[in-house]
Amino acid sequence: MNKTININLANVFFHIDEDAFIKLDRYLKTIESYLAKEESKDEILQDIEARIAELFTESMIHEKQVITLSQVNDMIAIMGEPEAYKIDDGDDSTSSSSKFKSSRKLYRDIENNYIGGVSAGLHHYLGLNLLVIRLIWIISALFSFGATVAIYVILWAVTPAARTTAQKLDMQGEPVNLTNIERKVKESYSKFADKVGDIDYDKYEQQTRSGITKFFDGLGEVLKALGVFISKFLGIILLIISGVVLVGSMIFLFSFGTISIFELGDFNNMDMFSLGIPYWIQVVLFFLVGAIPFFYLLILSLKLLFSNLKSIGRISHITLIGIWILCIIVITTLSVKKQLELSYDAEVIEVKSLALTSEDTLRIKMDTNLMYSDDLRQSKLQKIVKDGSNTSRLYSSNVYVNFRTSDDEELKVRVTKKSYGSSESIARERASLVDYDFELDNSNLKLDNYFLTMPEFMKQNVKVEVTVYIPEDQIIYLDKNLMDFSRVRNFRSSDYNTYLGYDQNTWKPLDSIIKTDSLTTQN
Known part of the structure; x- marks a missing residue:
């Protein structure tokens, strides 16, 4: 029988057995000793702990699972041994990271955003030119009669922002290990230091701990709790709406599709079936145009209800959005052609x-x-x-x-x-x-x-x-x-x-x- 210990990593609580805790503690202290002379030591350690917490969360089947020694070993295999990343200004930090390229994850790049950072995030995710992506959004918004705006808003709401160093590395497709976290934090810290110059941090810390700051800290916690409640409530509403619409769309697809394929009915006198192509193809087109946005709305509702919900993947995003845009183009083209035939x-x-x-x-x-x-x-x-x-x-x-x-x-x-x-x-x-x-x-x-x-x-x-x-x-x-x-x-x-x-x-x-x-x- 092993003893378990409760720990807090990046404000996330974990139950960990004693052997795993000893190794994790030794691992973090070793990293801290290597960073002792770094001005951005605290920021680097915070991002490292956040990444470790993320890896532990992904490896857990349920919330009350105890972190074992094997999970710690798996984490170290991903993050890298501290001895291999001993800080040396003369070393080329990119040499080790170039040996491995992880898959990119979709985040909103809020450091290079015009509106919500969706386009900048897609730039990292798809590898396309940022200007080209923004032009595609603008042109498609004009030709889709504003429907693309709804897609943008949904992506804005569903896609998380890249706030932590680990998320920024994931967004850029770089491995989230000690070397890259250290390098990224140093870059951010250097930029910040250039802006603020010489500041009396001790005096600033004392000022921020004044009574009024504590009051606003408390108010912030209240607002945060209220925001969580509103997001959960909104998630339930969106889940009901999207679920009902998707179920109705499925009924529409199988009922009208089956009738049209097996010629069990006549749609000649229905205005919605007037594109001049087989009726079952029109049923599929209308289904995809209506169902895909509500599928994303369903994902949004689930993300609001379950914060640790995993993404459906880049290929799935590209496929669904590509199919939706193609269906819009086909329906628009056939509708224009139909109108020209009656001109x-x-x-x-x-x-x-x-x-x-x-x-x-x-x-x-x-x-x-x-x-x-x-x-x-x-x-x-x-x-x-x-x-x-x-x-x-x-x-x-x-x-x-x-x-x-x-x-x-x-x-x-x-x-x-x-x-x-x-x-x-x-x-x-x-x-x-x-x-x-x-x-x-x-x-x-x-x-x-x-x-x-x-x-x-x-x-x-x-x-x-x-x-x-x-x-x-x-x-x-x-x-x-x-x-x-x-x-x-x-x-x-x-x-x-x-x-x-x-x-x-x-x-x-x-x-x-x-x-x-x-x-x-x-x-």
């Missing part, structure tokens, strides 16, 4: 005169083809159907009907076919391929409530407008199913399913015209 419109007009005797009552109605649909209502919904020759056609009931009086004795029907395209000629060609029909059968004018065109014109906003020009001396009877297709209300709802005649520049029910004529004759 021009064109019309193809057909006018046909129909023979009709004035003694006949003209009956007008909308007619449907039961092979395609039994619904007589006007709609912008589209679907793919098979015609009589088993050819795929695009079916749409996006038809409008208007009524005008004819300037002669002929009944005329004007059919306007309208379509869109990336040029006027393409739009006109698409409009010319629209098939719309009507017929006059024994004074019954039957107007199709639908049109057919090519299946590839889905999402091209093709439509048909029918204008019927009626002679003024003609008696008409309008079926009530015309009401749903009339864009311009030429008639009141009471005029449908009623015999109408033209009198005093308007169409009126025949009984009101007869009464008016009778009263005029009597007078």
Whole structure:
């Protein structure tokens, strides 16, 4: 049974067995003896202890684990033996460190920052030119409509700042050992000494220990505790939000993705699926664009709740951010392409005169083809159907009907076919391929409530407008199913399913015209 000892390394408490403590204590005292003549001895020792505490924390499975002799030996293997780093101003401190290059860790470089130090940190992490990284942030922010700003803010919040010497060495990809810690602290200490010059440190220390300083120290502890509480509370809120969104995104991916891959449903009439590529690919693109930012938000919430949470790694960061930017570019490109395809419109007009005797009552109605649909209502919904020759056609009931009086004795029907395209000629060609029909059968004018065109014109906003020009001396009877297709209300709802005649520049029910004529004759 070994005796355990409680120690404090860089304000972190550890339980360590006696043998491990003896070796660790001897190790630190040896280092301290080598640094006895160094002005920056205290700063170097603090950073060394902070690095040792970090290595011990990483090697622990749980908080109450006892540090053993093997863990101390592993730490010394990483940090290096004190005898190998005996301070000698004539030695080249970089010679030993050049033998080993550790992997870089992502930190914010707050010593070379403009805003939060994210770009400077990525400069060390990726090895790219700092100016190039900042230009990428600016350009992508413009083309992503501000979405990149959200990514920057998330990285700012998630990525820790390189404050200690060990963190700065990790950020620059240098091994965190005694030599490099000593060299880094000396550099910082030298810069600081150049700035402050000759200062009476004893007098300064006495002043900082005055009553008001102690008061602010206490206030700082209170604010620090309050900050920890707020960060934990915020972490819980962000965890709930990001978790719900990610779960919803996964449901969206597997439900819509499965339906589209196995063609279990039709997304033709959904505006969100209009990029002109297979629907399952669009589902994946939308999922990645929405899920990746909330994945980083989830990481942020976990870091707020668990301060010792490890990073997902540089390769994972690069991969996720690269995929997100690529998806944004693809969606933006396809959306612009889709808009360009609808930038021009064109019309193809057909006018046909129909023979009709004035003694006949003209009956007008909308007619449907039961092979395609039994619904007589006007709609912008589209679907793919098979015609009589088993050819795929695009079916749409996006038809409008208007009524005008004819300037002669002929009944005329004007059919306007309208379509869109990336040029006027393409739009006109698409409009010319629209098939719309009507017929006059024994004074019954039957107007199709639908049109057919090519299946590839889905999402091209093709439509048909029918204008019927009626002679003024003609008696008409309008079926009530015309009401749903009339864009311009030429008639009141009471005029449908009623015999109408033209009198005093308007169409009126025949009984009101007869009464008016009778009263005029009597007078």
